[in-house]
Amino acid sequence: MKAVVITGFGAEPQLAELPVPQPGPGEVLVRLHAAALNPFDWKVAEGALKDVAEHSFPLVMGSDGAGVVESIGDGVNRFRPGDTVYGQFMSVRHGRGSYAEYALAAEDGKIARIPDNLPFPVAAALPTAGVTAYQAIEATRLDTGHVILINGASGGVGQSAVQFAALQGARVLATATADIAGHLRELGAHETIDFTAAPTAEQVLAAHPEGIDAVLDLVTHPGGDIGALAGLLKPGGIFVSTNHAADPEALAAREIRGVNLSNNPTRAELEALADLTAAGKLRVTINTEVPLADAPATVTRARTGPARGKTVILL
Numbered sequence: 001m002k003a004v005v006i007t008g009f010g011a012e013p014q015l016a017e018l019p020v021p022q023p024g025p026g027e028v029l030v031r032l033h034a035a036a037l038n039p040f041d042w043k044v045a046e047g048a049l050k051d052v053a054e055h056s057f058p059l060v061m062g063s064d065g066a067g068v069v070e071s072i073g074d075g076v077n078r079f080r081p082g083d084t085v086y087g088q089f090m091s092v093r094h095g096r097g098s099y100a101e102y103a104l105a106a107e108d109g110k111i112a113r114i115p116d117n118l119p120f121p122v123a124a125a126l127p128t129a130g131v132t133a134y135q136a137i138e139a140t141r142l143d144t145g146h147v148i149l150i151n152g153a154s155g156g157v158g159q160s161a162v163q164f165a166a167l168q169g170a171r172v173l174a175t176a177t178a179d180i181a182g183h184l185r186e187l188g189a190h191e192t193i194d195f196t197a198a199p200t201a202e203q204v205l206a207a208h209p210e211g212i213d214a215v216l217d218l219v220t221h222p223g224g225d226i227g228a229l230a231g232l233l234k235p236g237g238i239f240v241s242t243n244h245a246a247d248p249e250a251l252a253a254r255e256i257r258g259v260n261l262s263n264n265p266t267r268a269e270l271e272a273l274a275d276l277t278a279a280g281k282l283r284v285t286i287n288t289e290v291p292l293a294d295a296p297a298t299v300t301r302a303r304t305g306p307a308r309g310k311t312v313i314l315l
């Protein structure tokens with residue numbers, strides 16, 4: 001099978017020919033038709049997990065994918081060949097990922113069936129970004145009328161988070177450059193903040209001097225300064241980071257709840273997300289679709305390029 005691999009930490013992604021893996025007991029082999037890129041994919045390629053897990057090289061890149069069950073291992077009874085499924089397929093210990101024509105998953109792992117009318121590229125774009133957005137907005141415990149700032153709203157997680165927050169009845173402030181501000185308002189943002197025009201916190205403070213209820217920060221990196229954004233919160237507010245930038249103890253001293261979120265999809269959440277998307281209630285923007293042959297160059301570009309939605313590899 002063809003796959004996009006790296007041969008070591010920090011190596012350039014490249015196309016490779018690998019044997020099709022065979023499902024062991026409890027495993028499902030999926031013929032993937034689409035895989036989606038996430039920033040986590042190149043963070044892993046650069047070694048983000050090297051101190052916490054063994055890696056096998058060549059390492060197939062990627063986590064998210066969608067396709068059709070090709071075969072099943074002994075003892076599998078939840079899935080059958082021919083089922084359409086999607087989910088997360090990364091296993092660095094085994095050198096496995098989703099930028100490949102075939103991928104293995106544990107039947108009780110992070111995969112779920114998808115409705116027939118959900119196209120593979122859309123399904124592939126959902127697992128990490130959609131689940132993270134859903135779990136982050138759940139963590140904020142928003143109520144009708146609460147005001148939330150979504151910092152990094154124009155990207156994959158942010159666009160879904162805007163929709164989930166609006167569905168909760170919150171007033172949504174979304175960071176966006178001018179080219180994508182209209183799209184975010186269509187998704188449910190009430191106010192957009194051009195973070196290239198002036199610091200986001202200054203703009204939010206000017207519009208909401210009384211303070212806001214929640215911040216979902218998708219931008220600040222570990223060790224980065226969240227002071228100005230956290231300073232926008234009223235006592236009792238909540239700060240959620242997807243990049244472990246929050247210091248819950250320091251925030252608690254200011255009566256703010258700090259959460260560092262690591263997405264961890266359940267099958268029920270994946271099923272619900274797929275149903276919601278198939279029903280048109282969650283909109284996923286696919287910015288770029290590329291064939292597998294162009295994937296290495298696309299992955300390299302995506303590391304530094306702007307993100308206006310999801311990039312999907314067609315397999």
Ligand SMILES: NC(=O)c1ccc[n+]([C@@H]2O[C@H](COP(=O)([O-])OP(=O)(O)OC[C@H]3O[C@@H](n4cnc5c(N)ncnc54)[C@H](OP(=O)(O)O)[C@@H]3O)[C@@H](O)[C@H]2O)c1
Pocket residue numbers: 038039040128129132151152153154155156157158175176177195200218219242243261262263264305306307308309
């Ligand atoms: N912990 C977890 O489980 C988990 C799960 C998913 C994602 N994440 C992390 O969460 C972050 C967001 O993920 P993603 O998939 O949404 O990434 P993405 O698709 O690359 O989107 C990031 C967005 O942030 C925008 N941005 C960059 N600098 C900004 C700034 N200073 N102010 C406001 N917006 C800014 C970018 O805009 P431009 O393109 O214009 O620069 C881009 O639209 C990533 O760091 C990712 O690794 C963590």
